[in-house]
Amino acid sequence: MIDFELSPRIKATKNMIHMFAEQAVRPIARYYDEHEHEKPWDLFKMVHKFMGGGMAGAFGTSGKEEKAEKEGEPKEKKPRETNLAGAVTIEEIFWGDAGIALSFPGPGLGGAAVQASGTPEQKERFLSRFSGDEPVWGAMAITEPEAGSDTANIKTTAVLDGDEWVLNGEKIFVTSGKSALEDSKGFVVVWATVDRKAGRAGIKPFVVEHGTPGMQITKIEDKLGIRCSDTVSISFMDCRIPKDNILGSPEVVDKTKTEGFKKAMATFDATRPLVAAMAIGVGRAALDFIKETLKEKGVEIRYGINPNRMTVLEREIMQMEADLKAARLLTWRAVWMLDNGLRNDLQASMAKAKAGMAVTRITQKAVELMGPLGYSREYLLEKWMRDSKINDIFEGTGQIQLLVTARRILGFTREQLK
């Protein structure tokens, strides 16, 4: 049955997270925008204490849920809504502040990769730390100076030498890389090729622990927005890691097949809608702000009148509102599919493409419509415009999402539609 009502459990979480975002995150948003590279440690500790494994469902589960299901007695089959809960939670927290929310401790994308393709032993070894006393971060290193969306072009190498893999190469744009490797006892999942000739099939994810010799953070980026979140470059020089830190099989079985790569890439089918939810949170912050300001000034938005009678302002606001809602519904559909075990790669890309484009437009329009108030750093609106731009870029640019969507709609392979 088609239903848009959130379950009582998700509603309660949503309300709680909203209060937290409003009272604990929003008030410090500007400070950490203007003091780039500083971190709200008190908040991190609080987040870690109260939310356990770092917002659990939000950035990949910590594995707790699965464990509980196995150990517990057989219970009634409840439909899963972990990913929906994640999307709803993320929207609220990002409504508070995108930079701070992104910098929260937890398994992150790296943890999600371990969760998606790690063995039970690996999950235990790498993920149990997130339920410890101290905040910990997991990070993911894919991008290289010459390989962004084009992940098949990864040049970082992993060579097996006895009981160890030896990594060499350079990674850039690693979100929370410093938090994971220098500020906590975390890890980074590094994508490297075991056989360049094998192309995609040769690219494997490896877990590299904090403090591993041969791994060094070489740069911390200064950014347009989401400044509270650290983005780093990491270089690997004969960096040796245990043999069993590879996620999935090391075999390059069949060079025409790319199962390993595909499986790991499936991580993104889960995280893409969550990135869309991040965008929606920021977009909603901007829309709420502009609507509240207009209300204070006594400007009414006449919903229901015909477009040919609307003022430009009304038309823009209504379009922003509809766009934001459309993005949210596409996102909910993508996570609902995931929760129900349905293949959602197409819908995940559609949601990410729509949300990224809609929200960059919404925040840009909002700044325009608020005139000098919009442009002033006295308000957070200009910050939201800067923050939101990242949503059209990271975890696959808007154009890459369109490419993936188009391939699926047209039924074309990546060779047929480049």
Place this chain on the structure above:
Amino acid sequence: MVSFELSDEQKMIQETCSSFAADHMYPAMRDADESGEIPEEIISRGWELGLVGGCIPEEYEGFGEGLNALNMVIALEELAWGDLSMAMHLLSPTVLAFSVLDQGTEEQKKNLLPRYCGEEFKPASCALVEPYYDFCPSAIRTVAERDGDEFVINGGKCLAPLAKESDHVLVFAATNPGMGFAGVDAFVVPVGTKGMEIGEREKNMGVKALATYPITFKDCRVPLAARLGGENGSDFLRLLSRSRLALAALAVGMSRHALEHSRDYARERVAFGEPIGSRQAIAFMIAEMAIEVDATRLLVWEAAWRCDKGMDFAKEAALAKNYAADMAMMVGDRSVQIMGGHGYIRDNPVELWFRNARGFATFEGMVMV
């Protein structure tokens, strides 16, 4: 709990309407548009789908359980995939019948509803839109003034579907001009009532197979009982919102067909040695069309769901309808663009969808869920 899964009943409605659209409506679309006539056989077959009678309860001789906006938007999407004119023709009785079912007095229900439950198609018309560039349902110029035991209607209407072919027209007029939506009432006016004149069939850019008419009212007198809802009148914004849901759903269905057509063409048409869909300029247009068709459908579903749940849905319906109108135009335009010169030729369907698409910004009333 959030779900995007259709019920078994909805799946059945979707399948039935979809095969009817593919087997009977779409093959006749071009001829109907050129001739301005819809073959009677299509309408009588379409009537057998039971979409109108299926919403009317047994006590009024129907065979349904009342209005269900979600079921209806699902049906409308499929029918508009087949052809917009035919879908609007076939469902022309909805505005009158569903308005009466939703807000009519018991007497109005008993008198009027059984007419739309028979085995034969029975048209009904609706007169809402007015021939002014700045027409807006919140500022209707047609007025109905009370004079003793009667209302006296004065004003002009247009885009009244099947007005000449119908027995009754549901006429929207302001009883309290200047009061916006709250000042508007609906009146069931029998065709042939003195003072009501139906003009020559209109010539529109699109939906050319749908017969629409202008109507003028000059001191047209109707009894008090003709007012929908009797003494209490009716909730115009609610009726308007129900019709906006219907129009938005139609826009989704027609645009989906335009998208599918563009997709197939882009796969097959070869230029510079490969299908044009292999180029991002075309592929990205198609991806955006697909995203927007889905986005609009979800907006429509959500608003319809609110309607069925008894929640406020006027704002959601308005946003969905405006979004749908913009989406349909974008998709229509691109479906022509992707075919290039071929898109401009009337041998191909896309120019027809492009013309039809522009109508959604203008249409109000006409169909209802």
